[in-house]
Amino acid sequence: MNLTLNNFMAYILAITMVIQSYSKVFFASDTIFQNIFFYALVFFSILIVSISKFRLIDIFLIITSLIIYLAFGNGFALKLFLVSLAVRCLDINKLLRCYLLLATIAFITVILFNVGGDNSLIYFKGDGVFRIARETLGFDNPNKPFYYLLPIFCCFVFLYFKRYPISCITAIIIVTYAVYIKTLTTTGLFSNALLVLMLLIYYFLPNKTNRILGNPLLITCSIIVLYFASFFIAFTYHSDSNVNFFLSHRPEYWYEIIRTTNIYLLIFGQALDLQLVPLDNSYIHSVIYMGAFFCIIMIFCYWLGLTRAKLRGVNISIISILCIYVFFYSFGETLLVEPTLNITFIIIFNYIRDHNKYESIDLQP
Numbered sequence: 160m161n162l163t164l165n166n167f168m169a170y171i172l173a174i175t176m177v178i179q180s181y182s183k184v185f186f187a188s189d190t191i192f193q194n195i196f197f198y199a200l201v202f203f204s205i206l207i208v209s210i211s212k213f214r215l216i217d218i219f220l221i222i223t224s225l226i227i228y229l230a231f232g233n234g235f236a237l238k239l240f241l242v243s244l245a246v247r248c249l250d251i252n253k254l255l256r257c258y259l260l261l262a263t264i265a266f267i268t269v270i271l272f273n274v275g276g277d278n279s280l281i282y283f284k285g286d287g288v289f290r291i292a293r294e295t296l297g298f299d300n301p302n303k304p305f306y307y308l309l310p311i312f313c314c315f316v317f318l319y320f321k322r323y324p325i326s327c328i329t330a331i332i333i334v335t336y337a338v339y340i341k342t343l344t345t346t347g348l349f350s351n352a353l354l355v356l357m358l359l360i361y362y363f364l365p366n367k368t369n370r371i372l373g374n375p376l377l378i379t380c381s382i383i384v385l386y387f388a389s390f391f392i393a394f395t396y397h398s399d400s401n402v403n404f405f406l407s408h409r410p411e412y413w414y415e416i417i418r419t420t421n422i423y424l425l426i427f428g429q430a431l432d433l434q435l436v437p438l439d440n441s442y443i444h445s446v447i448y449m450g451a452f453f454c455i456i457m458i459f460c461y462w463l464g465l466t467r468a469k470l471r472g473v474n475i476s477i478i479s480i481l482c483i484y485v486f487f488y489s490f491g492e493t494l495l496v497e498p499t500l501n502i503t504f505i506i507i508f509n510y511i512r513d514h515n516k517y518e519s520i521d522l523q524p
Contacts, residue, residue, distance in 0.1 A: 168207050169249040173257035175200045176242070180307075180499035181265045184274055187299050200499070201238060204245035211248035220244070224453070232430025235449040235496045239457070242498040243508035251509045252318065255502070259314040266307055269297040294341040304338045305347025306492055306500075312354065313481050313502040320477055324362050331355055346491035354484040361476055372479035375465035382458055382486050389442040389490065393417060412436060413443050426451050441495030449496050457496065457504070464507030471510070478506060 179196040186192035208217070221244070224236040246254060268274070274297050293301040312331055320327045335351040338344075361368040371377065396402040397414030416438065417425075428450030438444040445454050461482065468475050482503045489495040498505055 165249055166253055169251075169254040170257050172203060172207065172242075172245055172249065173254045174261060175203050176499040177258060177261040177265055180262075180310075180497070181269075184269055184298060184303070184307075187275070197234070197238070201241055204241040207245040207248055208241065213244070217244055220456070227427050227450070227453075231424065231427050231450075233428030233448060233450060233453075234430070235428065235445070236453040239449070239453075239496050239498050239504070243460075243505050246498075246505045247509050247512055251506065255314045255318055255506075258502075259311060259318065262307070262311050262314070266304075266311065269307075270304075271297070273297040275299045291343060293343045296338065296341055301342040302344050302346065302492070304342055305344050305351070305488075306494065308334065308338065308347070309350075309485065309488055309494065310500045310502045312351070313485070316354075316358070316481060317477065317502070317506060320358065324358070328355055328358050328362070331358075346488065350484060350488040350491075353487055354480070357480045357483065361480060365476075369474065369476050372476040373469065373474070375462055375469060375475070378465055378479045378482050379458060379462040381483060382461060385486055385490055386442045386446075386454070386458075389413070389440050390417070390446075393443060407439075409439055413438060413440060416447060417443065420447055424450070428453065438493055439491055441489035441493050444493040445496045460504070460511060461507055464510040468507075468510040473510070478503070482507070 175196075179200045182193045182196040208221070220240045224240055228234050228237045275295055295301045296304045298304055298307070315330070316327055331351060332355055335348065339348045361372070392402070392406075392410050393413035394417075397410045399410070403409075403411050416435075425446055428448050431448050438447070445457075465475055465478070468478070485495065485501055485503045494500040
């Protein structure tokens with residue numbers, strides 16, 4: 160693929176990714192448009208992959224995810240690997256810059272024009288005298304602003320932290336504070352606080368941080384621990400009133416969904432049931448809907464991508480920080496297997512490609 164075509168494809172894919180992710184906001188009650196943008200993203204990803212060089216393992220991922228999608232309705236794996244394969248064929252820096260710009264514009268547009276409508280302006284948290292109003296900032300619920308800020312922050316840090324560390328940290332703090340005082344979303348607050356803390360530690364103690372975050376196995380183990388922790392809480396504390404109160408009755412719901420799901424669906428996934436209450440946990444959500452088989456492949460890709468990046472001389476500390484940020488946030492939201500929102504996976508996947516003698520490359524500008 161020549162340079163001009165590569166750049167053009169990178170910009171178009173970034174546009175398609177943003178439109179598809181925000182279709183759930185702009186067309187919240189219209190699943191037809193959501194499906195149109197889903198298939199548009201899949202089709203364009205297939206087009207990019209088909210005119211690029213690919214390997215046997217790429218064909219395996221595409222064919223396997225396609226067969227399981229047709230058999231069980233599980234479209235998560237197909238979308239995840241197709242988009243990631245397409246991004247791997249392009250200039251990821253150009254794609255992420257375009258994505259960052261468009262996602263920021265879309266985010267501001269939702270707020271300015273109150274896309275969610277008047278009925279979604281106010282939610283309430285607590286009861287009685289402790290009842291507090293929560294604003295949605297134009298989204299369909301107050302958790303969504305932080306949900307859509309996550310990929311913006313990931314792109315921002317990946318592209319610019321190396322050159323403007325203090326500016327990046329300051330911007331994240333200001334935006335987080337501004338959004339939190341309106342939405343009172345603790346998941347987003349704690350996750351962004353963790354991100355800022357890790358970035359500050361890295362900024363002041365880079366050598367010590369590199370020794371810890373430069374270990375691909377440690378980062379991979381963190382996602383495995385969160386998978387086990389999610390299922391452990393669901394099975395052990397589903398009837399514990401205190402834990403359910405603290406986690407908004409999620410363990411009780413997680414357990415019921417797991418208990419009523421057939422074992423073969425837990426392995427290969429199933430179609431997302433839009434009538435069910437969101438699970439608000441990416442780890443249980445990914446096993447239920449994407450299947451344990453593809454979850455294992457996804458975890459392996461994280462390890463392989465980080466390992467290959469390190470072998471090529473890339474400082475993976477910032478990427479590792481972003482991975483931990485996404486993993487932590489994913490415990491309370493369902494975005495881990497969504498490639499248009501989980502930017503860390505497409506960054507990691509970009510390193511899983513053939514290069515002569517693992518020459519030193521750095522995807523960061």
